[in-house]
Amino acid sequence: MTDKKTPLYDEHVALGANMTGFGGWQMPLRYTSDLAEHRAVRDAAGLFDLSHMGDIGVRGPGAAAFLDHALVGAISQVKHLRARYSMICADDGGVLDDLIVYRTGESEYFVVANAANTELVLGELERRAAGFDVVVEPVPTALLAVQGPRAEEILRATDGFEEDPEASGGVTLENLRYYACAPMRFRGEPVIVGRTGYTGEDGFEIWVSPERAVELWRALLSAGEPFGLVPAGLSARDSLRLEAGMPLYGHELDTTTTPFEAGMGRVVRLDKETADGEPLPFVGRDALASRKGAQPARVLVGLRGEGRRPARAGYDVVRPGADGAAGVKVGSVTSGVPSPTLGYPVAMAYVTPEVSAEGTELAVDVRGRAEPFVVVPLPFYRRTK
């Protein structure tokens, strides 16, 4: 199967990006240097093409009740122009995808799925929509993200980018809250701006029509340059989200993992009720209810490397044996990078509960050598302002 191209593909190539296949799309891995792009986002700003993400519109009188049924969260309680991190689970409680749901109207939402899971999520939502007065359909859109401490100034300085307080009920860039969204305009055309992201920094995600994506990309790059904004690829996106302790589907989350194991039990709302005050039988509820409060067989932890060699996804976590002997396997690394911000290796791993306490000294089998790692709380990095 040939990878799809986003509307910004030619821009990436023209900027000299190193392109890679990701979730069925040709995406920029890096433009110049992973580290420079990562640091630009922490210190100034980065511009990301996220048009590979799956955007699914859900609208109709039954939209709120439908999403309460189809997802694990209490989506009907999300206020107008607010966003919510949620998950779609299978009947057995396994995670099919993690999602962000934006409420853009009284009975209008859009759901953002991971690129590789878009078809699956769309199919599941369509199947689960039976009996609800709702329309589920893919939304053709481009998605750009400006992430970093200078993001707000950059949007303000972008030629043709305008707030639309009339349409947004007075919401501006300045008062747009974290995990909220608002309609704004770019050269007269409506766009949706969300104060959301996957980097651990302040920033915005902007949904724009595919036809206007190149124009917006160029306008943001040119407005952002004086502020230190650079285009940033998937490699920087991965190290940024990992420092911020955010899970990546296919690594920390998959169909064999429940939200509880991933430390994400808070997104599962077993207290959701029907109009009659009965427990709401959302998909996966029975399996998840039986696991809530039970000790999972494995838990997700953060690991900080004591040495310089980073752990990688798939490496074994071991309990160090005496005299440096290879120890007993107690888990597996799901993601690992040398942290550009912190200067030491960081990793996330599933380990058995008895070795999951903060401060526990473990080791990772880095290609035959036991490298010391210690259990630390997530996230590794938290922005100061």
Added chain:
Amino acid sequence: MADYPATLKYTKEHEWVDDASPATVGITPYAAEALGDVVFVELPEVGATIEHGTVVGEIESTKSVSELYAPVSGTVTEVNQAVVDDPELVSSAPFEAGWLFKVDVSEAGELLTAEEYAAHAGV
């Protein structure tokens, strides 16, 4: 081609070696570019006997790990401590400050000329 000096020899695994005695070994700009930002370098120890075509170290970037092959056989006389301390040198100056180790050559491996290497790597 200007990027790949004719005075050096190259391997299919993207190392370069010069003809000095002892010979200096590094990785090519093509390999450095493909790796991305190098964050960790493991080199053979001084005094180690190495054999051409075998793995003698590792180069790890932010995203991947690749093995370092010996382009020649011989005894390692020196390692570049500067790249161990600052692995980004491998990315920024693979032919200069980013050299990896020196070796007293006993036997050369199958080496490519600059022209052959350029054709092999497609540069």
